[in-house]
Amino acid sequence: MVSLDEVQQDVERQYALLDPPVWPPPRGFMESPRDEEYSRTSEPERWRAVLLRGRAWAAALAGLPGVEHEVLPAGPEPRRGAGRYDRGHSFRSSRPGTSVVRILEIDGGDPVLWSVGVGEDATPARWTPHCGCDACDDGSEVALMEVDRDVRAALGEHPGGSARPWFD
Numbered sequence: 685m686v687s688l689d690e691v692q693q694d695v696e697r698q699y700a701l702l703d704p705p706v707w708p709p710p711r712g713f714m715e716s717p718r719d720e721e722y723s724r725t726s727e728p729e730r731w732r733a734v735l736l737r738g739r740a741w742a743a744a745l746a747g748l749p750g751v752e753h754e755v756l757p758a759g760p761e762p763r764r765g766a767g768r769y770d771r772g773h774s775f776r777s778s779r780p781g782t783s784v785v786r787i788l789e790i791d792g793g794d795p796v797l798w799s800v801g802v803g804e805d806a807t808p809a810r811w812t813p814h815c816g817c818d819a820c821d822d823g824s825e826v827a828l829m830e831v832d833r834d835v836r837a838a839l840g841e842h843p844g845g846s847a848r849p850w851f852d
Contacts, residue, residue, distance in 0.1 A: 685851070686748065686851075687851055688836060688839060688841060688850070688851040691744050691745070691748070691851075692832065692836070694744045694747075695737070695740045695741050695744045695832070696740075698740040698743055698744060699736060699737055699740040699828075702736045702739075702740070704732070704733045704736045704737070704824075705729070705730040705732060705733045705824060706733070706824045707727075707730055707823055707824050708823050708824075709821075709822050709823035709825075709826070710818060710821055710823070717818070717819035717820075718819075721817060721818040721819035722817055722818075722819040723817065724817060724818045725794060725795065725816045725817050725818060726818050728794035728795045728796075728816055730824070731795035731796050731813055731816055731827070732791075732796055733824050733827060733828065734796065734797075734798040734812045734813065734827050734828070734830075734831055735789055735791055735796050735798050737798075737827075737828050737831045737832070738787050738789065738798040738800075738831055738835075741787065741800075741831070741832075741835045742773040742775075742787050745773075745775050745785070746773070746775070750777060750778035750779065751775055751776070751777055751778070752775070752776040752777075752778070753773060753774070753775055754773070754774040754775075754776075755771075755772070755773060756769075756771070756772030756773060756774055756786070756788075757772075758770050758771065758772075759772070768790075769788040769789060769790050770789055770790055770791050770792055771788070771789040771791065772786060772787060772788045772789065773786065773787045774786045775787075777850050779848070779850060780848070781848035782840065782848050782849070782850050783802045783803050783840075783848075784802070784803060784804055785800060785801070785802055785835075785838045785839060785850075786800065786801045786802075787799070787800050787835075788800075788801065788808060790811075794816065795813055795816030797811040797812070797813070798811065798812050798831065799811045799812065799834075800834045800835050800838045801838070802838045810834075812827065812830050812831055812834065813827060813830075839851065
């Protein structure tokens with residue numbers, strides 16, 4: 685059986701092939717954002733990095749033995765009410781006691797949004813980026829760490845994810 689760390693390595697390999705946007709944190713460590721940064725999104729297109737990372741996770745999970753993968757058509761976004769997601773993936777492990785994991789994308793806005801949810805209704809706990817303004821931007825490395833953390837949690841690495849971990 686493959687480990688979660690091995691899947692993460694596959695995600696990183698696949699992601700690197702996509703030539704994703706990379707950007708540094710816009711401020712120094714512990715430096716507060718300026719007031720005008722809260723009303724500005726300088727480069728919304730750079731947030732495609734979170735979609736690309738999510739797609740790398742989807743490809744890696746879909747390729748695992750014992751995982752059933754379904755591409756979801758656009759549909760109502762389960763948490764934001766009247767909103768819709770543009771693309772999604774549903775994953776079900778053959779391992780007993782595990783929960784369904786769903787990855788959703790909204791790529792028609794500025795910024796684009798990505799999320800992972802657990803369970804049949806797959807209500808996302810949060811969307812990444814949680815905001816796209818310059819004040820909330822901590823650089824691409826932090827954005828990718830958030831995506832990875834959320835997927836790993838959904839797969840049962842941390843409490844609040846799958847009822848039973850997908851991996852030992």
